[in-house]
Amino acid sequence: MGDTMDAAIAAKRLTKYFHDVCAVDEVSFEVRDGEVFGFLGPNGAGKTTTINILTGLARPTSGSLCILGQEVTGNIKRAQHWMGIVPDESNLYPELDGRENLCFCASLYGMRWREREARARELLEQFGLTAVARRHFGAYSKGMKRKLTIAAGIIHRPRILFLDEPTTGIDVASAREIRRLLAELNQAGTTIFLTTHYIEEAERLCHRIAFLVDGRLVRVDTLGNLVRAVQDKHTVELSASGGLGEMRSLLRDAFPNEHFEEISDTRVLVRTDHPLPLAPLIRLLEQHGIQVTEARVIRPSLEDVFVQITGLELARMKNESSRS
Amino acid sequence: MTGWIAYYSILRKDMRSYYLKPPNISWGLIFPLAWTLMFFVRSETDVDVRTLLPGVMALSILFGTTSMLAVTVTFEKRGRSFERLLLAPISLELLMWAKTSGAVFFGAVNAFVPVVLAAFLADLSGVIWWQLVLAVILVAVSSAFLGLLIAVCVKEVFEAQTFSNFFRFPMVFLCGLFFPIDQLPGLLQPLAYLLPLTYGADLLHEAVQSSGRFPVAVNLAALVTFCVLLFWVSLHRIRQSWIG
Numbered sequence A: 001m002g003d004t005m006d007a008a009i010a011a012k013r014l015t016k017y018f019h020d021v022c023a024v025d026e027v028s029f030e031v032r033d034g035e036v037f038g039f040l041g042p043n044g045a046g047k048t049t050t051i052n053i054l055t056g057l058a059r060p061t062s063g064s065l066c067i068l069g070q071e072v073t074g075n076i077k078r079a080q081h082w083m084g085i086v087p088d089e090s091n092l093y094p095e096l097d098g099r100e101n102l103c104f105c106a107s108l109y110g111m112r113w114r115e116r117e118a119r120a121r122e123l124l125e126q127f128g129l130t131a132v133a134r135r136h137f138g139a140y141s142k143g144m145k146r147k148l149t150i151a152a153g154i155i156h157r158p159r160i161l162f163l164d165e166p167t168t169g170i171d172v173a174s175a176r177e178i179r180r181l182l183a184e185l186n187q188a189g190t191t192i193f194l195t196t197h198y199i200e201e202a203e204r205l206c207h208r209i210a211f212l213v214d215g216r217l218v219r220v221d222t223l224g225n226l227v228r229a230v231q232d233k234h235t236v237e238l239s240a241s242g243g244l245g246e247m248r249s250l251l252r253d254a255f256p257n258e259h260f261e262e263i264s265d266t267r268v269l270v271r272t273d274h275p276l277p278l279a280p281l282i283r284l285l286e287q288h289g290i291q292v293t294e295a296r297v298i299r300p301s302l303e304d305v306f307v308q309i310t311g312l313e314l315a316r317m318k319n320e321s322s323r324s
Numbered sequence B: 001m002t003g004w005i006a007y008y009s010i011l012r013k014d015m016r017s018y019y020l021k022p023p024n025i026s027w028g029l030i031f032p033l034a035w036t037l038m039f040f041v042r043s044e045t046d047v048d049v050r051t052l053l054p055g056v057m058a059l060s061i062l063f064g065t066t067s068m069l070a071v072t073v074t075f076e077k078r079g080r081s082f083e084r085l086l087l088a089p090i091s092l093e094l095l096m097w098a099k100t101s102g103a104v105f106f107g108a109v110n111a112f113v114p115v116v117l118a119a120f121l122a123d124l125s126g127v128i129w130w131q132l133v134l135a136v137i138l139v140a141v142s143s144a145f146l147g148l149l150i151a152v153c154v155k156e157v158f159e160a161q162t163f164s165n166f167f168r169f170p171m172v173f174l175c176g177l178f179f180p181i182d183q184l185p186g187l188l189q190p191l192a193y194l195l196p197l198t199y200g201a202d203l204l205h206e207a208v209q210s211s212g213r214f215p216v217a218v219n220l221a222a223l224v225t226f227c228v229l230l231f232w233v234s235l236h237r238i239r240q241s242w243i244g
């Protein structure tokens, strides 16, 4: 863990009860200045509740919170100026048009008329919404709504941007566009905290990922480390133009220690507990007139990590509750 | 400065989105007119316009302010756009004052519609204008805060409207605007003293006809106390249940 002083967000043992439902259970983590931090977890894990606590829409039952080095537990107002918030549902004003919505949001952060007009124009341009700037927000498509909501979240140039499921319900092209915009923002120095269900999104955007299951933080790490942790097996895929099927028993006899998972005419999948030397394998195939056209190491995806970690955690909790 | 830019902007948006819409403007004009006419038609003897003026003004303010908070607060809470305001770096006090200012302004303007009408029908030279203006502002603020309290205690817009009526109609009959308080049944009299409008109505009577029952200072103190209390309870309620 880094130094709390240069953390953008430092949460310690945050807990939130709704009556007897524990939505967030002693969650501690740090988000470093300038990083993209992803909160991943199944429905009802407590992601939105955590964002609400971090931004001031919910009060933690217990725990403490530091934002940009300032202790803000119980008085989050003083940090709200640095925060931009993009909620899971677009909540701009349907009766105002795009430009008016942006200008209104800017004014809430004390921006003056000239400055907010200029900034609104700049963002509408950047988000490709200039053509619909005068259209009522209520008449926007879902993708346009999402983009304008993000634009409204960054209009005052916040240092930390919170996004709750920024691309849920958005088509592939728009989602990619939004991810590109977020990556640019981050490169310009904005710290980003986002929640998502999409593994792919976390993989593309996030420097570090936290897994939340049933209100509990089960893992926080970089993508590389998370993947490495589940990589207890090495998988290699070999492709050839044909004839591999007939080699089945020959391969198994020649390499008794390796596990050949699938062998088809054009493809063979080898799984081992140790890094596999490929040269002898390829040489043997070549001796039998088979040209290996491709050798590929298959790494576990974040999805494998997610399933393994959350699956384990869910199973463990089921055990615990059935025991108690 | 951030606070005041936000304040002005919220007020301006509410004015444009809600108050200055044609139905509201016509409501603001028709409502006081209808009340005035109703009193004229009802009474057989020659009515003294100045006797009726405080009552009509108070009603215009009460109905003009309380009903609007259901829209500017409950409706926006329902649509979640209110969260945007809660997340802004301005104090909750200033935010809620911004959300109620529009209603105060709207109610106060409504109150002067019957005054303008009365000016054509009667001699208003004996009116103590500074007291009248002060009374209008205080009645408008206390009514707006009553509307606010109702708006933050309910979830749905229709609930806010139902509750408003639950308070408004008894208040109109108990506050001494149309029946003097000492002519009310004995059991209801103490209740009258618990209503802000009682003191507002008295202040209006004093300003228009010099016929108030309580000293002006008592009325002012009572109204200010009600305003502070209603605002404080509303804010407490928001802190407790909206910032979950």
Ligand SMILES: Nc1ncnc2c1ncn2[C@@H]1O[C@H](COP(=O)(O)OP(=O)(O)OP(=O)(O)O)[C@@H](O)[C@H]1O
Pocket (backbone or CB within 6 Å): A018, A021, A022, A023, A041, A042, A043, A044, A045, A046, A047, A048, A049, A050, B244
């Ligand atoms: N206001 C509330 N009152 C009562 N319970 C709540 C409230 N808000 C959230 N919860 C409960 O807290 C838990 C966490 O909810 P939360 O919305 O934070 O999950 P989430 O991870 O954001 O889920 P999703 O992916 O579906 O958005 C859930 O069990 C939910 O029912």
Ligand SMILES: [Mg+2]
Pocket (backbone or CB within 6 Å): A047, A048, A049, A088, A164
């Ligand atoms: Mg959520």
